[in-house]
Amino acid sequence: MKSTTSLGGVLARLFFAGAGLAAWPALTASPAMAQAQRAAALTGKVSSLEEGAMEGVVVSAKRKGSTIMVSVASNAQGQFSFPADRLEPGVYDVTMRAAGYVLAPTTAAIAAGGPAQLDLKPTRATKDQYALQLSNAEWILSAPGTPQQKLSLLRCFDCHGLQRPIFSNKNAQEMAVTVQRMTVHTANASPNYPFFQYDAVEKLNRPPSKGEEDVGAYIASINLNGRDTWPYPLKTLPRPKGKANQVIITTYDLPDLAAPHDTLRDKEGNVWFSDFQHQFISKLDPKTGKVTRYPVPVSKPGFPTGGLMITQDKDGNIWEGMMGQAQIAKLNPKTGEVSILLAPEWDKGDTRFTMIDALHSDVDGKLWTKTNGGPDPQHSNKLYQVELATGKFTEVLPPAGKRDIAAYGLVTDLENNVYGLDNNAAQKQIWRTNAKTGETKYIDLPDGGGRRGHIDSQNRLWFSQFYANRYGMYDPKTDKVTLWELPTSYAGAYDVQYDDVKYVWGADMSTDLVQRMDLDSGEWTSYLLPISINTRHIDVQKASAPGGLSSMWTEGQQNGKIVHIEPLAP
Amino acid sequence: MAGTISRRGAIQNLGAAAACGLAGSTRAQEYKPQAQVKLSKAVARYQDAPKGNESCGSCPYFVLPKGCVTVEGDISPTAWCPMYTSFAALDRGAHSAGR
Ligand code: SF4
Secondary structure, eight states, X not given: OOOOOOHHHHHHXXXXXXXXXXXXXOOOOOSSOGGGGSOEEEEEEBEETTXXXXXXXXXXXXXXXXXXXXXXXXXXXXEEEEETTTOOSEEEEEEEEOTTEEOOOEEEEEOTTSOEEOOBOOEEOOHHHHHHHOOHXXXXXXXOOOHHHHHHHXXXXXXXXXXXXXXXXXXXXXXXXXXXXXXXXXTTOOSSSOOBOTTHHHHHSSOOOHHHHHHHHHHHHHSOTTSSSOSSOOOOOOOOOGGGGSEEEEEEEOSTTOOEEEEEEOTTSOEEEEXXXXXXXXXXXXXXXXXXXXXXXXXXXXXXXXXXXXXXXXXXXXXXXXXXXXXXXXXXXXXXXXXXXXXXXXXXXXXXXXXXXXXXXXXXXEEXXXXXXXXXXXXXXXXXXXXXXXXXXXXXXXXTTOOOOOOSEEEEOTTSOEEEEXXXXXXXXXXXXXXXXXXXXXXXXXXXXXXXXXEOXXXXXXXXXXXXXXXXXXXXXXXXXXXXXXXXXXXXXXXXXXXXXSEEEEEESSSSEEEEEETTTOOEEEEEOSSOOOOOOOEEEOOSSTTOOOEEEEEXXXXXXXXXXXXSOO | OTTSOOHHHHHHHHHHHTTOOOTTBSSGGGOOOXXXXXXXXXXXXXXXXXXXXXXXXXXXXXXXXXXXSSBOSOOOTTOBOTTOOSSOTTOOSOOOTTO
């Protein structure tokens, strides 16, 4: 792989990059770190020759042999502090995240009874290290191209990071072939599990299309095709400031190539997650880091394994849509028993599940789900209600003369009606189907469709717009949609949820930032995660007491992590 | 590349991937990996010769002694196809170097 850059060019531009980027949220500097109010296990200061005290450096501590990493961030004086209740005595590896800098291998010995002191002195990254530090969003912001061309890159990180195309040396023709091949991988393929659609060979038996050639030519214009470095400056976003650094982030390593896609936290504090590539319903115990996996049997040998959406019904059962296996899997956590329901056309073609929502099934004893693929290409998106008592599927058809009720995300409301979110840049509607009548209402948007979302306690739908880079809220009482632009361009907005008090939380696929928006003031706080992880679904943990703060759980879909983000400041 | 897994490690892990996820599970032995669809050599644009210094023998999808994760049939370590990559398969694109 060619990964060299022009050192002078890259580093000279590095420290001035922020000014040319999209608007960054204006954050209010906080006079004191909230962490300082708690007893500390490890404190220190981050400084460099270039900047002196460094604000917004994410510092992480991981005890040797542990699967749990705790991270905090440095304040305006470069100070950081790990609370004593988060780090037990022991020897910890200490790492940090600050684009343009690296830290030599560092350990800290933490003893009971008093904080250990450790000052960090990162040095400038080499040209190669710096190129590897860019997030997906930073690559998109750095590369030249039209908005349409840049949007085409957003699909890459459904399966892998932008490093793969951007570090490649393929020319336009070769890249067109690669882009064409990407269209015949399954939705849950990854470099480690390069699943193909069942009819991939047939579909590839043609030359690349004009659209594939165009995307191929674009990527070949920004990768290492015929050159040793990228023909544009590499830019990174400014480090977080102020209250964005008042946070504790806990990152849990998952075992054995786990690929978490959706997370949900139950009342007992367990975090359940779907596995995008493996036949499991999985549970993380955040207190210990222990992961328990409940196997789901295979129904369609030769078709991809793995699940996407996971929900919990009011009886505590966990439900997961097992995609290529065309199954809905149900786990009774009390007994550990797993049972499956097969889609009506499960054995026809590539009929597959993605979304399944049982959250409000207590209303009428039914869950909502949908299938894609199947035997009829003219009617490949099918919406179903499933009676839980009998396992009976009833298809709900679109209104006469209307197209299929296409959707990526499904979200049920408090009456167990269902919203459908079509993840399509040109889509100007979302829809809601009434649980009792089957009637579907279309809700207009300027553009951008929707990807995933949640219902709040006021029965309002919160949804992300992946392509349009917005969070949205639809209030059925007023029949009004409100949209908010994200503070970072090309963020790849995936999911959004309201905490029912004050804050809207969201996760993006490309920025390595978790967003919290104050609904009263419109202020954004963007928390930088300690590692690049490609977040998907989120689950907001509501404040445990009045006046407390909500926190958020999400996952690193492409590197097997579960992450908990706990703000320390309102 | 810093922060990624060596090719040899990746190959071993691809093999291990087939039996993944057993630790910490209940009844995990019931889990069996799926035989996946592979591409024919023709649609994969497989060629018998290497391309420059790129060849199957240094591709993470090569399976000793003469197989491939993604292309069907006998695969020569000195052949090549456009799926060749120098990234370890286990590097799912989440950047890790220097952080
Ligand atoms: S170059 Fe192609 S055929 Fe050869 S091992 Fe890699 S993926 Fe398989």
